[in-house]
Amino acid sequence: MAVQDFLKRLEVKDRADTQHAKALNPDTRPLEPHRRTYGPWQFVTLWVITGSFNIGGWTTGSSLIALGLNVWQAMLTVIIGNILVGFLCVMSGAPGAKWHIGFPMIQKCSWGTNAFAFIVIQRVFLACIWFSTQVFWGGQCVKVFLTAIWPSFANVNTPLANGTMTTGDFASFIIFTILYLPLCWIKPEKYKIPFLVSCSIVIPTIFVSLIWFTAKAHGAGALVSDVGSAGVVQAHGSHLGWMMVLGICTNISSISVHIFVQSDYTRYARKPKDQLLAQLIMVPSGTIVVALIGILCTSCAAQLFPEQEVFTALQEHYDNSSRSRAAVAFAMLAFGVAQFGMVVANNGVSAGIDLAALFPRFFTIRRGMLCMAALSFVIQPWQLLNGASKFLTVLGGYGVFLGPMTGVMFADYFLLRKRQIKLSDLYNDSSSGIYRYWKGLNWRAPVAWAMGVWPTLPGFAQFVQHGALDTLPGWSYLYYISYPFGLTVSILVFVALNKFFPVSGLGDVDDLDYYGTFGPAETSSLNGMEAESGEEIHLGREDNKAISVDKV
Numbered sequence: 380m381a382v383q384d385f386l387k388r389l390e391v392k393d394r395a396d397t398q399h400a401k402a403l404n405p406d407t408r409p410l411e412p413h414r415r416t417y418g419p420w421q422f423v424t425l426w427v428i429t430g431s432f433n434i435g436g437w438t439t440g441s442s443l444i445a446l447g448l449n450v451w452q453a454m455l456t457v458i459i460g461n462i463l464v465g466f467l468c469v470m471s472g473a474p475g476a477k478w479h480i481g482f483p484m485i486q487k488c489s490w491g492t493n494a495f496a497f498i499v500i501q502r503v504f505l506a507c508i509w510f511s512t513q514v515f516w517g518g519q520c521v522k523v524f525l526t527a528i529w530p531s532f533a534n535v536n537t538p539l540a541n542g543t544m545t546t547g548d549f550a551s552f553i554i555f556t557i558l559y560l561p562l563c564w565i566k567p568e569k570y571k572i573p574f575l576v577s578c579s580i581v582i583p584t585i586f587v588s589l590i591w592f593t594a595k596a597h598g599a600g601a602l603v604s605d606v607g608s609a610g611v612v613q614a615h616g617s618h619l620g621w622m623m624v625l626g627i628c629t630n631i632s633s634i635s636v637h638i639f640v641q642s643d644y645t646r647y648a649r650k651p652k653d654q655l656l657a658q659l660i661m662v663p664s665g666t667i668v669v670a671l672i673g674i675l676c677t678s679c680a681a682q683l684f685p686e687q688e689v690f691t692a693l694q695e696h697y698d699n700s701s702r703s704r705a706a707v708a709f710a711m712l713a714f715g716v717a718q719f720g721m722v723v724a725n726n727g728v729s730a731g732i733d734l735a736a737l738f739p740r741f742f743t744i745r746r747g748m749l750c751m752a753a754l755s756f757v758i759q760p761w762q763l764l765n766g767a768s769k770f771l772t773v774l775g776g777y778g779v780f781l782g783p784m785t786g787v788m789f790a791d792y793f794l795l796r797k798r799q800i801k802l803s804d805l806y807n808d809s810s811s812g813i814y815r816y817w818k819g820l821n822w823r824a825p826v827a828w829a830m831g832v833w834p835t836l837p838g839f840a841q842f843v844q845h846g847a848l849d850t851l852p853g854w855s856y857l858y859y860i861s862y863p864f865g866l867t868v869s870i871l872v873f874v875a876l877n878k879f880f881p882v883s884g885l886g887d888v889d890d891l892d893y894y895g896t897f898g899p900a901e902t903s904s905l906n907g908m909e910a911e912s913g914e915e916i917h918l919g920r921e922d923n924k925a926i927s928v929d930k931v
Contacts, residue, residue, distance in 0.1 A: 388739055390741060391404045391739065391742070403444065403819065404740075404742075404743065406743045409479045409480050409646075409802055409896040410480075410568075410896065412896075415568070415647050415649050416568045416571065416655060417568075417645075417647040417648050417649065418648075418653050419653050420657070420816065421574065422644075422654050422657035423572070424574035425574060425644060426657070426661045427577070427578045428578065428724060428725075429664065429720055429724055429725040430661075430662060431665030431722055432582060432585055432665060432669055433581070433714070433720070434718065436586075436673070437669060437673035438669040438673060439488075440454060440457060440670035440674035443456055443626045443629065444602075444606055446622045447611060447612055447614030448606075448619075448626060449620070450602065450603045452623060453626060453674070454667070455623070457497050457630055457632075457670045458667055460626070460627040460628070461630055461662060464631055464662055465629070465658055465659045465660070465663045465762055466640045466659065468662055469654060470789060470793070471639060472641035472642055472644065472645035472658065473645070473651070474800065475644075475646035476651040476654050478646075478802060479647075479648075480642065480646055480805065481642055481643045481646055481653070481732045482499075482549060482641075483495060483498075483732060483735075483736030489532055489790075489791035489873075490825075491816045491824070492812060492819045494820040494824065494825070495736075497825070498735070498765060498784060499736055500635070502640065502714060502730075502733050503733045503734065506730035506733065506762075507730075507751065507754050507755075507758055509636070510726040510754070511751075511758040512760040512764060513718060513721045513722045514718075515760035515842075516762065518551040518554070520714045520715035521551040521711075523711045524711035524712060524715065527711065532547060534567070538761065540761055544761035544765070548761060553762075555718070556752060556755070559719050560752060562719060567647060573719075573720075577719065580716050581713045582713070583713075584709065584713035585672055587674060588676055592675065592680060593679055599675050599678055600677075600680075602677065603674075603678050606866050607890065615740040621856060625859040628860055628861065628862050628871055630666075632778025632781075632861070632862045635777065635785070635862060636781060637725065641654075708809065717870045723748065726751070727747070727751060728744060728748075730750075731743065731744030731745065732747070733747065734747035762870055776861075779835050779839050779861045779862075780865075781862070782863065782865035783828045783829075783830075783831025784828060784863035784869075785866055786828075786865065786866035786870040787828055791824075794870070795873075799887065800888065801814075801887045801889055802888075802889055802894060804887075814884075816882065823882075824873065825871060826876060827872040831866065831869035834868070835861040835864065835865060837854035837857075838850075838854040838858025838859070839858045839861065841858070870885045875908070
């Protein structure tokens with residue numbers, strides 16, 4: 380009895396609990412007009428913080444040079460790869476922008492009301508890893524910041540966790556955690572001000588860093604003219620061609636999780652078209668600019684401070700002068716603020732809505748973020764980043780699995796359902812729901828996904844074990860193009876399976892606006908009828924009659 384009382388207290392308030400709406404709570408429901416606050420500029424600032432102007436965007440170009448590409452070859456792969464990413468993001472975000480539902484609910488359309496958990500659980504797993512590593516990188520920003528302000532903080536360096544971190548690392552990790560936790564209380568629809576503040580700090584810092592480093596190095600540095608100065612062996616011939624292909628696909632695969640879950644953000648769009656130009660322009664342009672600046676600053680730093688980390692070297696090289704320390708402190712403040720966006724707005728929001736979809740009785744987005752914050756200590760990212768290189772290589776190549784998942788979603792939404800979704804049946808687990816399939820499983824989805832995955836696995840395993848220098852004839856090349864290959868194969872197989880084994884309900888939509896989703900802020904029609912907003916929000920149906928509850 381005490382356990383039941385305790386669980387009752389943990390339940391999410393304002394949650395529908397009717398027979399056909401057990402999956403519905405305030406964060407999994409289709410969003411009402413007043414919660415949809417993202418216009419084009421909000422999507423621009425979203426991508427500045429979560430997509431490009433951050434530590435990951437800074438290191439994009441230099442990581443591609445390690446494949447044997449020179450600077451301009453690496454930048455060509457960044458340009459081509461991220462133009463494709465822009466189009467993929469618009470396509471992935473289209474269901475959320477039109478129907479105002481998140482990524483987990485969209486997976487029910489193609490996988491089924493129970494089997495969607497297979498996809499969402501994988502996303503939660505990835506979120507656990509990337510959330511914790513982003514917190515650790517944020518902690519490193521705090522560490523360098525504190526060392527710049529108080530140089531004696533560098534002496535807080537007692538080894539911990541088998542030498543994978545120091546007491547200074549752990550203290551900084553805790554400080555960064557304490558700093559971002561208050562942001563978990565901000566609802567995603569109210570991120571406008573935090574995004575603007577972050578952009579106003581990090582964008583000038585990136586460009587000021589470029590100006591300072593190129594001025595001090597009297598140019599772009601030695602790396603631009605000769606990657607051999609950094610110990611990189613330049614690729615040639617057919618190997619160069621395949622490394623450029625791998626570079627293009629790496630740009631896509633490295634952000635494949637963010638591509639896949641775009642509807643978690645586009646669901647907040649005021650109108651479906653608000654995401655279009657912002658994503659098509661900002662997604663590639665932001666990454667291209669920051670990747671180039673990152674390469675140039677790294678090239679200059681390699682000339683000015685050989686074999687040292689850029690900003691730490693800046694401080695040490697200039698004898699810990701007050702000016703150099705202030706410069707380093709401000710730079711780390713900017714990158715730390717960007718990390719808030721990566722932790723909370725990027726991984727936190729997606730993990731939160733995933734957990735809310737899996738456990739709507741107990742989780743909201745905020746509770747999901749707090750759960751991730753606790754798990755970040757359990758995951759021990761310092762062990763992963765400093766002692767598990769193969770594990771990180773596996774995570775970096777997870778596009779092998781995500782490409783086919785995205786293909787199934789595209790085939791179902793664009794080709795089979797013609798962009799139509801019956802919202803009420805997403806929350807209906809009874810046999811009458813069109814997304815119930817066979818006991819909540821649409822077997823066509825896992826078959827199509829598996830067909831897109833298996834041809835790339837031998838090359839993937841070879842890459843994890845030996846890198847790009849030791850290839851497995853044929854199989855390695857399939858891995859190099861794994862994301863577009865898997866996406867295409869899964870689309871073709873899924874469409875073919877539905878052709879030979881058709882499902883019912885394709886193109887069906889609700890006859891009424893049961894959730895108050897299509898109100899005055901947006902003109903829409905359902906089954907040819909003009910949608911109206913009223914005093915009540917309808918959460919489900921029984922015997923073709925609407926069941927209504929008080930507005931949540």
